[in-house]
Amino acid sequence: DWTEVLGRLRTALAHSGAAAPAGMAGLRLGDLAGLANTVADLVGGAITIEDPRSRVLAYSRLEHAADPLRLLTILGQEVPRWRVAELRERGFFTALWSSGDVVRLPADDRYAERLAIAVRHGGEVLGSIWAAADGRPLAEDAAAALRAAARAAAPHLVHHETWGREEAGRREQAVKDLLEGRPGAQQAARGLGVAPEGPYTVLVAEVHDTRNPGGPAGPRPSGPGAASGAPAAATDTTGHRVLDLLALQAAAYLPGCVSARSGGRLFVLTPAAGGAEADPARRMVAAARSVPHSVVFAGVGQRAADLSELPASRASAELVVRVLRERAAAGGGPWTSASALHRDVVSEVALLRVLDSVEPTWQEMNGPVHAMVAHDRTHGSAYGASVAAFLDAFGDTRAAARGLNVHPNTLRYRLRRARELFGVDVGDPVGRLLAGLGLRLARRGG
Incomplete structure (x- = not known):
């Protein structure tokens, strides 16, 4: 008062x-x-x-x-x-x-x-x-x-x-209303000065602290950023500092943009410019390198023809960020900042959506792949890793063995035992499909 x-x-x-x-x-x-x-x-x-x-x-x-x-x-x-x-x-x-x-x-x-x-x-x-x-x-x-x-x-x-x-809070809420397709989105667009005609793109940047990659496990965020599988991102002093920097970068290089924050993410809505949408994502990644212990994953979603398509564009940008984060996690080394357009990772985005849809049903099932994964976790065996390497190498035993750093005969033995012990048959097309999906879902659960 x-x-x-x-x-x-x-x-x-x-x-x-x-x-x-x-x-x-x-x-x-x-x-x-x-x-x-x-x-x-x-x-x-x-x-x-x-x-x-x-x-x-x-x-x-x-x-x-x-x-x-x-x-x-x-x-x-x-x-x-x-x-x-x-x-x-x-x-x-x-x-x-x-x-x-x-x-x-x-x-x-x-x-x-x-x-x-x-x-x-x-x-x-x-x-x-x-x-x-x-x-x-x-x-x-x-x-x-x-x-x-x-x-x-x-x-x-x-x-x-x-x-x-207060004014910044009102503007951020209006941006979130637009990106989530809430009632009153048209009014929010007018208040923000967002033109009613498209096209638009949505850029999502996620900040992580390299001293704690992925952030601590915690409650899933609500609103923009609440996509399945999203871990808590950096929200400490370093995270806020990087978000400030990213918001300034967006304002400087994206005329007409509006932005909002949610947790450790920045959401940017901007009028689409033909072929130029990758530049701000790359600039954000470059800017983040000036802040110690910070990593940024920046993704640009599919184009939205009008305001009604903004939620889909936001969701696709969040999936791009997930792809970049999962690449970093799978790499095994230090995380580094990265950016991508939706069209650059469309296959990986599609796979994420399939896995998200399949996961609830898969968790209720109990089949050969489940048995193999459970055995590996209990006994420290490597049947699942061997099958995954074989599938990733398109059935090239020598290439898969090199990736695992084992002799090809060792890999052949493991594949044979996986079939004998659990019924996982990489020679069967349906078995290969289920093994590929199941092993990817198993990696999600650690």
């Missing part, structure tokens, strides 16, 4: 003996641009208001010559990454976030003097206010003005942060 929040903040300011600087009392709540201009008049310099990630929330009017760094910051809507790294290495941000006072950044041969102060609400850092000399010296009482401005700015940044979260 904003009345309560503002009341508490005003009470705190009153108890501290501080008053809002002249000109601030009449500002509309959340008017960060007006706040920046008012503070600029007080300090006699240029003002930027930034969030804790050094992204620009507002800046004062440009009335004097701005140095190149200020121009870069405003044009890019964030402090350049190299500058952030430079200040972090110098310990400037440590001083800024730990101090309750103005921190001075002296002028050098490149840039003008800066003053900065953190804006806090209780123990939480909401952002910072920066003052830069813009062709004229800062006012003598600039530091005092910044102290008062930081106290008065707190309700504006609280409003901005909370309103932004």
Whole structure:
């Protein structure tokens, strides 16, 4: 409740003996641009208001010559990454976030003097206010003005942060309504600015932490991302950081896109561009490589001709992600990020759908393949692996034996014993089909 929040903040300011600087009392709540201009008049310099990630929330009017760094910051809507790294290495941000006072950044041969102060609400850092000399010296009482401005700015940044979260939540819910085909999808599309005519594509990116591939087993997620067989993906700090990065990549390279998150996944809806839909998936994979311990599987679904086909496009994109994840799991080595279009993996997607359909019935059955798998698990034998290798090699015994690192005669013996002990006959077409399906389903269960 904003009345309560503002009341508490005003009470705190009153108890501290501080008053809002002249000109601030009449500002509309959340008017960060007006706040920046008012503070600029007080300090006699240029003002930027930034969030804790050094992204620009507002800046004062440009009335004097701005140095190149200020121009870069405003044009890019964030402090350049190299500058952030430079200040972090110098310990400037440590001083800024730990101090309750103005921190001075002296002028050098490149840039003008800066003053900065953190804006806090209780123990939480909401952002910072920066003052830069813009062709004229800062006012003598600039530091005092910044102290008062930081106290008065707190309700504006609280409003901005909370309103932004609420608005982002509404937009994400509207995207989910579209991708799930819920009632009101047409209205959601209008609210998002999504054109009623297609075609569209849906891209799904799933984030994993290489320190815990696949994530812990847990409840299946609901909504987008709830496809059968989907493990819990990374949702910790690393996962959220990568999702932030992927969302920025999508916004930068997919004009007109809208996105939503669910667990460790990002869902992106975008107008389809002929032949270009693979590029953003590849860019996402490339971007993820800059974050330690992260792996991204990005899949692009089938094209949707109109809004009614979006749920099918989303489902196909999720299946592409599953294919990439299962490839990584089957590889046995370290997981690496990967991307694919639906058309690139259409056969593997079809197999996943068949296995999903067959699995409930298969689990209720008890036949030769079930007996062979149970024997392997109990006794540590390799009959199932031998049959699978033979089938994967299209009946080429020597090739299958090489893959298993055994002599061809050893493989022939195992195949013969599989027939004698369990009735699994790789010479029978129906037996081969059932063995192939059953062994793949057995691998799912570990």
